[in-house]
Amino acid sequence: MPRQGIRWWRGIVLVVAALFFLAPVVSAIAFALEGNHGGVSFANFGAFVTNSGVRSALLTSLEIGGLTMAIVLILMVPTVVFVRLKAPRLSLLLDSVTILPIVIPPIVLAAGLASLQSGAGTFLQKSLFASPLSALTPFYVILAMPFVYRSLDTGVRAIDLRTLVDAARGLGAGWTRVMLSVVLPNIRTAVLGGAFLTLALVLGEVVISKILLYTTFPVEIISVGQQGTAGVPIALSVESLLFTWLVLLLISFLGGKRRGRTGGVRRRLRLSTTTTPGV
Amino acid sequence: MRRPSPAVLGIAPFVVYVLIFLGLPLYEVITGAFTGSAGGTTFANVSTTFNQPQFLQSFKESILLSLWTAGLGAGFGTWLAYAIVTSRATSPLRRIASTSSGVLAYFAGVPLVFCMEAAYGSPGAGIVTDLLGHLGVHLYAHGFNIVSIFGLGICYVYFQVPLMVILITPALEGLLPQWREAAAGLGATSWRYWRHIGGPVLTPAVLGSFLLLFGNAFAAYATALALLNGNENLVPSQIDFALSGNVLVNQTGVGLALGLEMVVVVGVVMVCYALLSRRANRWNA
Numbered sequence: 021m022p023r024q025g026i027r028w029w030r031g032i033v034l035v036v037a038a039l040f041f042l043a044p045v046v047s048a049i050a051f052a053l054e055g056n057h058g059g060v061s062f063a064n065f066g067a068f069v070t071n072s073g074v075r076s077a078l079l080t081s082l083e084i085g086g087l088t089m090a091i092v093l094i095l096m097v098p099t100v101v102f103v104r105l106k107a108p109r110l111s112l113l114l115d116s117v118t119i120l121p122i123v124i125p126p127i128v129l130a131a132g133l134a135s136l137q138s139g140a141g142t143f144l145q146k147s148l149f150a151s152p153l154s155a156l157t158p159f160y161v162i163l164a165m166p167f168v169y170r171s172l173d174t175g176v177r178a179i180d181l182r183t184l185v186d187a188a189r190g191l192g193a194g195w196t197r198v199m200l201s202v203v204l205p206n207i208r209t210a211v212l213g214g215a216f217l218t219l220a221l222v223l224g225e226v227v228i229s230k231i232l233l234y235t236t237f238p239v240e241i242i243s244v245g246q247q248g249t250a251g252v253p254i255a256l257s258v259e260s261l262l263f264t265w266l267v268l269l270l271i272s273f274l275g276g277k278r279r280g281r282t283g284g285v286r287r288r289l290r291l292s293t294t295t296t297p298g299v
Numbered sequence: 300m301r302r303p304s305p306a307v308l309g310i311a312p313f314v315v316y317v318l319i320f321l322g323l324p325l326y327e328v329i330t331g332a333f334t335g336s337a338g339g340t341t342f343a344n345v346s347t348t349f350n351q352p353q354f355l356q357s358f359k360e361s362i363l364l365s366l367w368t369a370g371l372g373a374g375f376g377t378w379l380a381y382a383i384v385t386s387r388a389t390s391p392l393r394r395i396a397s398t399s400s401g402v403l404a405y406f407a408g409v410p411l412v413f414c415m416e417a418a419y420g421s422p423g424a425g426i427v428t429d430l431l432g433h434l435g436v437h438l439y440a441h442g443f444n445i446v447s448i449f450g451l452g453i454c455y456v457y458f459q460v461p462l463m464v465i466l467i468t469p470a471l472e473g474l475l476p477q478w479r480e481a482a483a484g485l486g487a488t489s490w491r492y493w494r495h496i497g498g499p500v501l502t503p504a505v506l507g508s509f510l511l512l513f514g515n516a517f518a519a520y521a522t523a524l525a526l527l528n529g530n531e532n533l534v535p536s537q538i539d540f541a542l543s544g545n546v547l548v549n550q551t552g553v554g555l556a557l558g559l560e561m562v563v564v565v566g567v568v569m570v571c572y573a574l575l576s577r578r579a580n581r582w583n584a
Contacts, residue, residue: 030385033382034379040457042419047425048417051426100311103310107310117314120321126521127518128328129325131558132324159320161320165317185346225533226524231539231543250416264406295397298563
């Protein structure tokens, strides 16, 4: 009876996986819920409001995240639409350029930037590194590019872009109108997906900001952890984790709704095959 | 007079942006790697990274860590993916597993480290550690410590396995049941099916995914930074030391040379991955 044989090993591998993947998350939630004097307390989970250091670091990260989202979308949406419509051969170039931020480890990008930062002599260099917002945003756009590009590329491939654009142009719409009222609404899932992935990436990025000595959200979590209070950083970790998961589930839900179940799975897989952001 | 081709104009903003904000730091790394501390072009930085034992050791440790976490991730990930793929297509298990691997592959860096510490921290601070202690298994008495290079590897496995599930699932779905039936019809045992059909078809995909996991671990630094605060001997931490002048001053050039070498290693790995995945796609009609 070979089928019986298949069943028990499947059971073992699934139970081992469930234990391995659930243990840290469940432990972290239990740990963070423990009050100072025993009992259950949610105080640790409110730290991003009550702890002023964490609050200001989170605000910095959110500002950077918002600006990064805006720039990467303004840059990539027209580029992807243009390449798809007018120069499909250039998609190979786009494919290979957007793989670069993945081939170049974050520590190497950080090294190049640290070298630029320490040699900051010119006015341009000085103003670039003057604040975390101006220093980190342009390079987080680079880090977000591969994920946003893949999301948008999947989005425009799923619709009949040429027909839509030709119809709108034929009815007298200008290019701005075409982009805003025709293209964007049709690829909104891809745009939202790319935007949320960018935000999650910015909220998790620690290597570049720590080396350039800017206090962003994850950098602050590490430094709170080093001050010896384990409950707060663990609660913050659980929260940023839940936020990322929520974002990813939302993306896969939106994708699934538009293209049915298999489409959703395919799309989710495609989004994720470009290695882990913020590792 | 020819006007500039519209194709060039359309992607000009993107190209200019990448040239400035990716090109500039890269240019800095490349020129810095070949510039001496007193200026002038030199190969001294690069040769230092090959002569001094601490740098060679860091490459050895980075490669070793990447090898075993990628190996374990690829092995267990393939097994797990096979368990998922061969389950009934309608089972909720399948949907949960595919969604959660997409999500878990993103679980890395600072949050992962704090969750792992909450579970496997020292006795009294780690919930799983204490739970196992009650059952008579004293992890820390046997030399285990989550804050170590081994603990870091366990953290890496946590995101390597789901990444492997994502990467290998399409290849496993490509193993048509008809092949297995045909083999069985011709009298092949399960072993012979895997030896002559399943194995050879899957090998390029498994190897390619293994390479991607290797590159993923080799390039990673956030998790090490959060867990060990750079107090380990991996290539990224050597770059970090060199840049911050913690050990010796004027080591920036050496740090940049190490960075360049990292890019070369990851680049070679990615090229091999691309070649293997082309071969792996041969069976996906």
